[in-house]
Amino acid sequence: MTNDRYPLAGFDVHRVGFGAMQLPGPGVMGPPRDHDEAIAVLRRAVEAGVDHIDTAQIYGPDVANELIREALHPYPENLAIVSKVGARRDEAGGWVPLEDPADLRTDVENNLRTLGIDQLAAVNLRVMDRTASDSFFDDQLAVMVAARDAGLIGGIGLSNVDLRHLERAAAQTDIVCVQNPYNLVDRSAQDLLDECVARGIGFVPFFPLGSAFTPDNPVLGNPVVRQAAGELDRTPAQVALAWTLGVAPNVLLIPGTSSVAHLEENLAVADIELSDDTRAQLDAVGSNQLA
Known part of the structure; x- marks a missing residue:
């Protein structure tokens, strides 16, 4: 795929990275089902060229970060x-x-x-309550700015926000990335994505294959996705990820897995070229909000 890299907080990263959320146990709690496989996934990801890993202390808690350190330190x-x-x-x-x-x-x-490091490339401020006051958001943002100015983080990102949060934050400081749900059937963050394109900010869609916490998956089970997968001899997940990657040049994917085999499939999406006709069919799937 052309334009396969994008700037992120002083780094120049491949647009297909790795998300560590699936490394801990069920419900993102406790140790992994297979510790050795989790270590192998991380090492294979970096070996294959992944240079952007998304994690969080609350994954486990502690588990994802400790696995990353065990597998990859020194980084x-x-x-x-x-x-x-x-x-x-x-x-x-x-x-x-x-x-x-x-x-x-x-x-x-x-x-x-x-993680055993002195500075994170970026840290996203996760907004848990979008109805919270602007003053509370400003106070949180001020803490993030202070952490960046102290050299603890290279850049500030936002997660699970509305367009007003991005505009309010960008008026006060530089924002390097935005993480929000976005996939074939949930395009409720389209206004955020468009604004990020205009501002040159990386957009990191989470749940690009649908939520991991719902029993039914309207992305992978979509008949248009499944048909395209059959025609391309790819998996529905690969088709959905390839579509998402092609939405805009600033999209940074962070598909996660605890399986080396699935990791290889995820990384292969950078080489999938969707025809104009296939992309148009996928575009038409709709923008219904996921439950």
Whole structure:
């Protein structure tokens, strides 16, 4: 694929990276089902050219970061490790928003400690409540700016935000990436993607294959996707990822897996060329919001 790289917080990364969310156990809690396979996935990813890994202290918690450190430390100089802060996990595995903006700094430092690094390429401020006040968002953003100015992070990103959050944040500081749900059937973040294109900001879609937390998957089960997969002799996941990668030049994929075989399939999407007709059919699938 042409234009297969994009700038990210001072790095120049391949547009297909790796997301560490699936490395811990079920529900993103506890140790991996197969520790050795998780280590092998990470090492194979970097060996295959992955230079952008997305992780978080709350994946496990702690588990994903500790696996990354065990598998890859000392890290290649060109490896951009990106994390996110803004939430904690409760005993039941629920995702709980941080109530005190000052705790963001602690979580940034915890990421650095478990990963064994002095600086993260970028850290995304995860907005857990989009209805929270602007002043609360500003206070959180100020903590992120202070962490960047202290050299703990190279760039500030946003996650799970509305367009107003991006505009408000960008008026106060540089934003290097935005992470929001986006896939064939959920294009509710299209306005964010368009704004990121206009501003030269990387857009990192999460759930590009549909949510991992819903029993039915309207992306992989879509008949148009399945037909295209059959015609191209690819998997439905590969077709959906290839479509997403081709939406805009600033899209940075971070498909995750705990399987080396699935990793190889995910990385291969960079070489898939969808015909104009196939892309038009996939474009027409719709933009219904996922439940």
